[in-house]
Amino acid sequence: MTTIIRTMLTGLFRDMHTMVWTIVFPVAMLLGLGLYIQDGSYSERLLSGVLTTNILFGSAMVTAFYVMSHRNRGIYKLLRVTPFSTIAFIGSVTAARTVLALIVSCVVVCMSILVLGVKLSALSLLLMVIILLLSTVCFTAIGFIAANLSKDESNVNMISNVMCFPMILTSEAFYSLQHAPEWVSVVGRLLPFHYFVEAMGIAVQHPVTAGEILKPVGVLFGFTILCLTVAKVTFRWDSEGGIIRNSKKRALSNEGA
């Protein structure tokens, strides 16, 4: 598994497109908006917003395209005739994405401290790492679900947009929803991104208390388990037909029905 994760990371770091959109873009957004607004409390919200949206796009949308591309190229079909398990492969993809997300988040946090003067305690940083790890797994699983429900590239684009944009628009990642209609908050509370933003918002606050963060982290954990389960159940080996649920063991069964 380590060989697979290492090779995947090598590929990710060599890809200019990934580098620009995953590292340069969030840093430029953080510094651009932070220096333009120059407000200490908004800098904290901005840090939280940039970290969370970066995970949402980097994990959910990128994974959706990645999985779709692998599946349509027949990589999963070939993977299925090897002894390597699906869960191990999904785990490897998630782990590679998590490492990348942590590196990007580290760069974003350093920039916010050095340039925008955001103050973060050791507890804040620890909580942020835990939340980032949990959310990366959750949103990578959502990326798998989007790919599993899609037939082709245009389909995956539409489905991942349908999944991700309501999460951003009904969250308080960049702005307060205090004056928004009640239904916006209600919809938001049904989606995992709301709890991710809430948890991250609490973690970057100064001072932070671990007690407040338990509820959003707990709900996010629940969403993570749910999304992983749905991703596993709906996983498709190839682009033909519907969702195949048979396990590797059943596939290797040598008896017909």
Added chain:
Amino acid sequence: MKTMIQVDGLVKKYGSRTVVKGLDLTIEQGEVLAIIGPNGAGKSTTLDMILGLKQPDNGTIRYWCEDPMRYIGVQLQSTPFFPGFTALENMRMFAAFYGLRLKDIELFTQLQACGLGEMAKTDAARLSGGQQKRLAIAMTLLHKPKLIFLDEPTAALDPRARREVRQLVQSLAQSGTTVVFTSHDMEEVQKLASRIVMICEGSILASGTAEELLAEHGASSLEDLYSALTDRQFT
């Protein structure tokens, strides 16, 4: 000769359409078996069921060992590579899928054996069609399989690339690896196969060596025999 795979009464249906109709097939150790037939004959579906990619609706498939997938190599019709990865990185990934921890020099040696030494650091997607097929076969051979399945290994290749792939298959057969391949090229089938199975509309029309089939049906070439048998099936 040891039987590696024994298929009995295999049936596959897609809705109301039966695409494989009670097919019986054996794959013997050390043979080069060509499975031929028109498009939609049921060749790929049969291979997919043997490989566990599709569940048969009826019939049995018996393998020579408990965990056959560890000893089977598969080259699909498409050449599936990880996008953005070099030939060497793709080899490394697939080696890991088989639980092999091979050093880069070992992977490089395998690439060289398939004539791809100079292309090790080239993006797999940028390789020519022939090079991609050879890379796919090189990946298939990483775990030193006892049996390999090649689904149309020379399809859409130029004559030079075709010859290179054929030479690779011949060298595999000479080394004692059992090879099962599908093809539409009768000249290739005659050159490579030690036994031929002709499938049409989900059933086996004929089976034997090229010489046996030609003698049995009084045909002058495999192409003529193929046309005669498949025409009879369709009319």
